[in-house]
Amino acid sequence: MKPTDIRVPDYFHKVVDCQWACPAHTPVPEYIRLIAAGRYSDAYLVNWKSNVFPGILGRTCDRPCEPACRRGRVEQNNGEKPEPVAICRLKRVAADFKDDIRARLPKPATKQNGKRIACVGAGPASLTVARDLAPLGYHVVVFEADAKAGGFMRTQVPRFRLPEKVIDEEVGYILDLGVEFRGNTRIDSLRDLLAQGFDAVFVGSGAPRGRDLDIPGRREAAANIHIGLDWLASVYFEHVKSIGKRVIVLGGGNTAMDCCRSARRLGGEDVKVIVRSGFEEMKASPWEKEDAMHEGIPILNYLVPKTFAHRDGKLIGMTFEKVRAERDAKGRRQLVPTGEPDAFFECDDVLIAIGQENAFPWIERDLGIRFDEWGLPVVDATTLQSTHPTVFFGGDAAFGPKNIIWAVAHGHEAAVSIDKLLNGEDIRQRPEPSVSLISQKMGIHEWSYDNDVSADARYAVPWREKEKTLKSIIVEVELGFDPATAFKEAERCLNCDVQTVFTRDVCIECDACVDICPMDCITFTWNDEETELRQRLTAPARNLDQALYVSDTLKTGRVMVKDEDVCLHCGLCAERCPTGAWDMRKFLLEMTHAGPACHKPARREAA
Numbered sequence: 001m002k003p004t005d006i007r008v009p010d011y012f013h014k015v016v017d018c019q020w021a022c023p024a025h026t027p028v029p030e031y032i033r034l035i036a037a038g039r040y041s042d043a044y045l046v047n048w049k050s051n052v053f054p055g056i057l058g059r060t061c062d063r064p065c066e067p068a069c070r071r072g073r074v075e076q077n078n079g080e081k082p083e084p085v086a087i088c089r090l091k092r093v094a095a096d097f098k099d100d101i102r103a104r105l106p107k108p109a110t111k112q113n114g115k116r117i118a119c120v121g122a123g124p125a126s127l128t129v130a131r132d133l134a135p136l137g138y139h140v141v142v143f144e145a146d147a148k149a150g151g152f153m154r155t156q157v158p159r160f161r162l163p164e165k166v167i168d169e170e171v172g173y174i175l176d177l178g179v180e181f182r183g184n185t186r187i188d189s190l191r192d193l194l195a196q197g198f199d200a201v202f203v204g205s206g207a208p209r210g211r212d213l214d215i216p217g218r219r220e221a222a223a224n225i226h227i228g229l230d231w232l233a234s235v236y237f238e239h240v241k242s243i244g245k246r247v248i249v250l251g252g253g254n255t256a257m258d259c260c261r262s263a264r265r266l267g268g269e270d271v272k273v274i275v276r277s278g279f280e281e282m283k284a285s286p287w288e289k290e291d292a293m294h295e296g297i298p299i300l301n302y303l304v305p306k307t308f309a310h311r312d313g314k315l316i317g318m319t320f321e322k323v324r325a326e327r328d329a330k331g332r333r334q335l336v337p338t339g340e341p342d343a344f345f346e347c348d349d350v351l352i353a354i355g356q357e358n359a360f361p362w363i364e365r366d367l368g369i370r371f372d373e374w375g376l377p378v379v380d381a382t383t384l385q386s387t388h389p390t391v392f393f394g395g396d397a398a399f400g401p402k403n404i405i406w407a408v409a410h411g412h413e414a415a416v417s418i419d420k421l422l423n424g425e426d427i428r429q430r431p432e433p434s435v436s437l438i439s440q441k442m443g444i445h446e447w448s449y450d451n452d453v454s455a456d457a458r459y460a461v462p463w464r465e466k467e468k469t470l471k472s473i474i475v476e477v478e479l480g481f482d483p484a485t486a487f488k489e490a491e492r493c494l495n496c497d498v499q500t501v502f503t504r505d506v507c508i509e510c511d512a513c514v515d516i517c518p519m520d521c522i523t524f525t526w527n528d529e530e531t532e533l534r535q536r537l538t539a540p541a542r543n544l545d546q547a548l549y550v551s552d553t554l555k556t557g558r559v560m561v562k563d564e565d566v567c568l569h570c571g572l573c574a575e576r577c578p579t580g581a582w583d584m585r586k587f588l589l590e591m592t593h594a595g596p597a598c599h600k601p602a603r604r605e606a607a
Contacts, residue, residue, distance in 0.1 A: 001530050001559075003552040006501065009435045012587040014547065015564050016497045018087060021068035023409035025433075025591050026050040028065055028087055029497040033449060035093055036490035038483070041101050043094035048105075050591065051091075052128050052174075052408050053153075055166045058092025059478070060157055062254075062285055062403040070496050073543075074519070074566050083458035085492050086481075093486040095166070106135040108178030113137035115422050118198040120187050123151025124404045125395030126204035127174050128411025132594040133418065134177040141198075142179055145186040149175060152206050152396075153404060155233045156255070158262050159474040190363045190391070200390045200418045203363075203377075204407070207356040207396035213250065217308030221315035225308060228259045228353030235262055235473065244348025247271045248318055250305060251353035252282030257289065259351040260297045265473045272345070273299045274318075276335065278325060291477070295466060303343055304335065308350065317346040356401045367391075376400060383427045384414040392417060412593055419594035431592040431600060440498055440584045441574075447584055449498055451571040454491045495569050499587045502560055504551045507581040509558070513573035514538065521567045527559045534563075541565060 006012060014020050018028040026047060034043035047054035066072075069084030076082040115138050119126035122144035130140045148154060149171045153162065175181050187193055193201060210229035212218070218225060224244065228251065234240040247268040249260040252275040263271045273292065275282055279301050282289065289299060303320035310316060320343045323335040358375055365371070370378040370387040377386050377393050384392045394410030396402060417427040440448045462479045463469070469477045481489060514522050520539035527533070530548065534541040541548060546565035553559060574582035592598050 001527060001533060001548065001550045003559075004547070004549050006437075006499075006549075009433055009589060011547065012437070012497075012499050013433075013589050015499065016587065016589075017068040017070050018065040018085075018496070019589065021064045022051070023064065023406045024051045024412065025409075025589065026065075027497065027588060027590065029493055029495050030588060031094060032085070032087070032090055032490045032493045033495070035090055036450070036487055036493075038487075040094050040097040041099045041104070044098040044101060045104060047091055047094060048101075048173075049593075051405060052131055052411075053124060053170050053404065054091050055095030055170055056153055056162060057404060058088060058090075058095050058480075059162050059166070060153070061088050061091070061405050063088045063287075064405070070494055070566070071492060074494070074568065077566055081457075086458055086461070086489050089461050089478075089481060090486060090490060093481050093483075096480050097483060097486075102173070102176075105173055106177060108176070109135055109137040111137055112139055115139065115199045116141065116197065117418060118143065118193055118196070118201045120193070120201065120203045121151055121205035121395075121397070122146075122149035122171075122181065122183075123204050123206050123395060123407060124153060125397070125407035125411040125414070126151070126202060127171065128408045129202045129204070129394070129415045129418070130179045131174045131177060132412060132415035134174075134179045136419065136595055138418075138422075140179050142175075142181050143185045143187050143193075144181070144183050147183045149181055149183070151204075155236045156229060156258070158232065158235070158258050160261070160265065160469060160472070160477050161258070163474075163476050188362050190367060190369075194367070194390075198390075199422055200392065202411075202414055202418070203391065203393045203397050204395045204411070205397045207358050207401045209357045209359040210255075210352065211355040211357055213305060213352050213354060215305055215307055217310050217315075220313060221308045221310040223313075224315040224348060225350045225352065228255050228351045229356060231351055232258060232262065235266070240266070242267045245269045246347045247349050247351065248345060248347045249273045249351045249353060251275065251355070252277055252284055252299075253353060253355070254284050254288050255356070256351075256353035257284050257292050259353050260292055261295060262473060263349075263351065264295055264297060265470055268349075271297050273297060274303050274305075274320065274345070275299065275301050276304045276323070278302060294463075295470065302335070306342060309344070315347065315350065317344055318350065319344050356396070358397060358400065374400075382413065382430065383417045384410055385417055385421075385427060390421070412591065415594040416592075416598050419598060423599060425599065431598040433592055434588075434590040434597070436588045437499070437501070437585045438588075440586055447498075447571055449495055449584075449586070450491065451495065451498075451569070451584070453494065453568050453570055454488075456488060456492055458492065459485050459489045497587050498569050498571075498584050500549075500562065500567065500569065500571075500573060501583045501585045502549070502551055502562070503581050503583070504554060504560070506579045507551075507554060507560065508579055509554055509556055510578065512576045512578065513582060516572045516576040518570065518572065519566045519568055521563050521565075522573060523561045523563075524554070524558045525561060526557065527553070533561060537561060537563060539563065539566075 072082035072084035210227040395407030541563040
């Protein structure tokens with residue numbers, strides 16, 4: 001293998017698994033250390049720069065960082081139950097305990113640059129574009145059909161998960177940057193919008209249409225059959241204040257979980273979720289399913305809807321076909337009938353939450369914007385540019401339903417593209433991130449960070465009593481960590497951004513680092529092809545997604561090989577090394593957003 005070039009930004013970036021997995025590349029270990037130090041405002045601002053909505057995401061994020069957390073992987077390899085650090089809920093800690101940080105936020109531009117940007121929809125993607133561009137002097141106008149900004153964060157996420165005051169606060173930070181917000185203004189024609197002379201248009205209108213279910217009885221019992229997305233919005237606007245006692249929720253995603261938990265609070269006594277797939281195959285996040293079941297809502301699987309049963313125009317129940325999952329000769333999974341009698345469940349109301357679709361009737365098809373066979377705009381995955389050079393898409397409107405953190409990431413990238421486009425630059429040339437690598441040495445055996453590995457299991461976030469929460473649609477269920485528990489949970493972080501850096505020229509090959517490493521990560525051996533080298537390390541490196549750190553040839557002809565997979569970043573190798581060949585250096589990567597820094601020489605082209 002060739003020696004590892006640790007100067008490549010993405011090498012150590014990939015080692016910080018949580019940050020690599022986060023679509024907005026939030027520097028997770030950095031803000032967790034700040035929380036442990038009680039520096040909540042600093043931790044909040046680290047988050048605000050990258051993910052824009054720390055308080056909102058600290059309650060609602062889909063947490064792609066947590067499955068990637070090295071802590072869970074290390075514990076699993078040790079035969080323990082894998083328990084990643086509670087990264088998402090620690091983000092909420094920063095939001096809950098910060099001081100007033102308004103004075104530390106960017107100020108509205110004192111001078112406009114003459115460029116006007118229209119953002120369609122006031123959801124997380126559009127608000128991120130506005131947040132990045134407004135302080136640069138762009139006149140950003142955000143159009144929203146509803147009276148308040150926030151998009152689906154406000155109208156589809158229930159208040160018992162996300163209080164309105166949190167949305168008002170974090171959306172307010174953005175609108176206070178000099179953004180022009182036009183609420184109660186629905187865009188009915190992109191042609192007309194373009195005719196208003198905007199230099200660029202960003203479409204962040206989400207996937208506003210819930211899928212329906214056209215099976216026998218749908219029309220006859222329509223009065224008590226509701227599209228989940230629309231129903232949640234009606235609950236928010238208080239158009240709906242009650243529901244029948246027996247409720248069936250169809251669907252296995254997070255929207256279905258929000259529907260069933262909301263129904264439970266609005267009078268549903270017998271609420272059940274019914275899914276055609278298996279429990280493990282449901283799209284809902286594992287914790288969302290757990291929360292629903294904790295509130296007494298059963299999830300029934302492998303049941304395919306057949307009919308809505310009705311009597312005298314009134315819904316009385318649903319019939320389902322029982323199925324099982326099988327693999328065909330080519331290994332493809334399919335659902336096949338079991339041959340058992342159909343299942344019948346009585347109900348008063350049904351909430352359909354089986355997916356979302358984009359709706360672009362307001363975009364004329366002769367404007368140069370190409371759509372694919374599923375009705376989605378053809379969008380460059382990196383630049384977010386459509387086939388119309390000044391029209392960009394992001395969030396659910398671009399690639400279909402995902403989640404808030406993906407919308408934020410799209411907003412950042414689209415803002416870079418718009419900024420470069422309006423400065424006459426090639427938007428395919430993407431800016432370098434900001435990277436630093438700083439030694440943490442305070443003495444011979446002392447580091448500037450706590451490198452003791454906590455043995456604690458993951459701490460649970462406390463809940464309010466069900467007796468209180470199930471009586472109200474607005475009482476928040478989760479209480480969040482208190483500072484003492486937050487400190488203990490933060491201490492579980494392995495500081496994966498503090499990297500082990502090896503200097504070949506001062507190594508004497510005493511193997512002291514090999515002897516002391518608690519995870520058998522380090523091996524001195526003869527170089528070879530990667531496949532062979534992985535097999536003959538002290539502990540074979542079988543996780544191909546994790547790199548091998550390989551040195552140049554040492555004096556004996558061997559090389560140092562370190563498996564990045566299960567390293568604890570404990571620093572024992574550096575403490576034990578008699579020559580200082582190992583050092584612990586904090587790697588910090590910050591994405592470059594729109595602004596002067598994004599106009600520097602680029603590092604790559606979009607595919």
